[in-house]
Amino acid sequence: MRIARFAAGGDPQFGIVELAEDGGRHPGTVSVLTGDPIAMPVQLTGERQELAAVRLLAPVIPRSKVVGVGRNYAAHAAELGNEVPTTPLTFYKPNTSVVGPGDAIVYPRASHEVSFEGELAVVIGRICKEVPESRAAEVIFGYTVANDVTARDLQKSDGQWARAKGSDTFCPLGPWITTHQSLDEVADLSIRTTLDGDLRQDGRTSAMVNSIPALIAYISSYTTLLPGDVILTGTPEGVGAMLPGQQVSIEIEGIGTLTNHVTSDADDHADSTRDPEATS
Template sequence: MRIARYVAYGGEPRYGIVELPEDAGDHPDTVATISGDPLAGPVNYTGERYALDDVRLVSPVIPRSKVVAIGKNYAAHAAEFNSTVPAEPLVFLKPNTSVIGPGEPIVYPPETSDLHFEGELAIVIGRICRRVPAERAAEVIFGYTVANDVTCRDLQAKDRQWSRAKGYDSFCPLGPWITTHLSPDDAGDLHLTTTLNGEPRQDSETSLMVYPIPRLIEFITSFTTLLPGDVILTGTPNGVGPMLPGDSVSVSIDGLGTLTNPVVAED
């Protein structure tokens, strides 16, 4: 199942089930409206349906408390910065105010001159959880989506910690929807690509993560409680690089869709 948040004809954001041609359904390329919040409990179809081309997709989830992100989780990415893989997952936080959706602009702040894209697989948490063993990680996962861990590379080096460099408003694009039918093993074996203005930049597999999805959940929940709607960014592969105002960056993960955002200068 693919769950999106969308806006139709200037209305308020609503949840819907995305129906694509590969689903072999009767209504391809549409979104069927559902009532309520799927992260909060059961939902029902309302009977409304819109063509995907007629709605504007927004972030499929607004984290209720936090985005937990993982650094250096691909050996090739660590190597491209002359770094080593950490002995245990390297965790940092992004504020929930950094989250934007598909098509929304990544804002290039005046404090940086080296803004980078980082395409990533994101996990959406579905229930309150603490100290989850790896073998039970699937029980707390609601689904998966595509992310871009936008980073001011120069501020990251200057500050020697990552809160400002990765925490600006608009620095956590998510979308286009949440895919709920994958197991951690399935999500841990997907093809990820990033393009800048249509030119390939990143091309890798989530199977190359140093710490797989169950281990990440076990580690994160060993020190903090995760809430429904919290998001985990699982790290980026090699090939990250700069982007400028006027550019367009797209992150694609097989089976999860493509997340595209323009880059604009801050007014």
């Protein structure tokens, strides 16, 4: 099942996306739900929208936190001259960094080297703490595509990653959340990133150093995870810089494709594409 968050001329809504590949009776549509399926029981309203006629938003309202994982693919660690850490290397991206599919990734004024990092993201579905690996599946609501955008020059100069990975627009998510997939099914998916149509990343989730259950167990050992929290599971090799005017797309097998454009016009972005509920 694909759960999307969208706007169709009014307040943001959630719905179930049906695609032609699903073989259903209403391909290319969104069946509207009564509320937020991560936070509450929901029902179908009976209303249906054409997918092409709505604006897809970030599929998660990040009320709490986004937890990133660095150097979780050995080849990516090596391409930047880093060792693979002995325990997961985690960091936070603020909820103000989250944008949706089609939104702009804005160069901060302090940076001249902003990079893409295509990643599989895990969406948490329940309050949990100290989750054993054997029970990780019980706390997962679903999966989406993420771009862990990074200002590489600020990452090098600051000595910590708050600005480099936490700037506004630096966490695109989407296009929807896929649910009802087992951990075995997501353990070996293709991740492909293109920049203006040119293939830059071509990896598989099976190359993760720490598995999804291991990451959930580690992160929940030190912080309580809440419904709607997002875990970014790391990026394969091939990361690189994006320039204003370019377009980046990340496709994860069985999940979806997330596309965003890059801009240096922060004022235009703030006026036209900010999700009104992104910080709620």
